[in-house]
Amino acid sequence: MSRIGKKPVPILDGVKVVLDGRKIVVDGPKGKLEWEHRPEVAVEVDTAAQVVRVTAIREDRFSRAYHGHKKKI
Numbered sequence: 648m649s650r651i652g653k654k655p656v657p658i659l660d661g662v663k664v665v666l667d668g669r670k671i672v673v674d675g676p677k678g679k680l681e682w683e684h685r686p687e688v689a690v691e692v693d694t695a696a697q698v699v700r701v702t703a704i705r706e707d708r709f710s711r712a713y714h715g716h717k718k719k720i
Contacts, residue, residue: 652688655698664699666692687712 658664662675671690673680684690684701691700 652701652703655693655696655700658692658694658697658699664692666690 665672
């Protein structure tokens with residue numbers, strides 16, 4: 648299974664990421680994207696490191712699935 652959820656998403660030069668509650672706005676040279684993330688995950692924008700981090704709020708099945716975690720055995 649994928650462990651993609653553990654990797655931070657890099658913010659490229661010229662791209663602006665704004666987090667307002669569950670709403671995420673990404674604005675860059677190729678356009679603008681807005682969406683609301685699932686309540687099972689938490690999103691953090693680290694402007695100093697230029698990355699976006701997504702973490703599961705709980706360790707239940709749905710939180711892990713939306714985060715991209717490997718199934719616990």
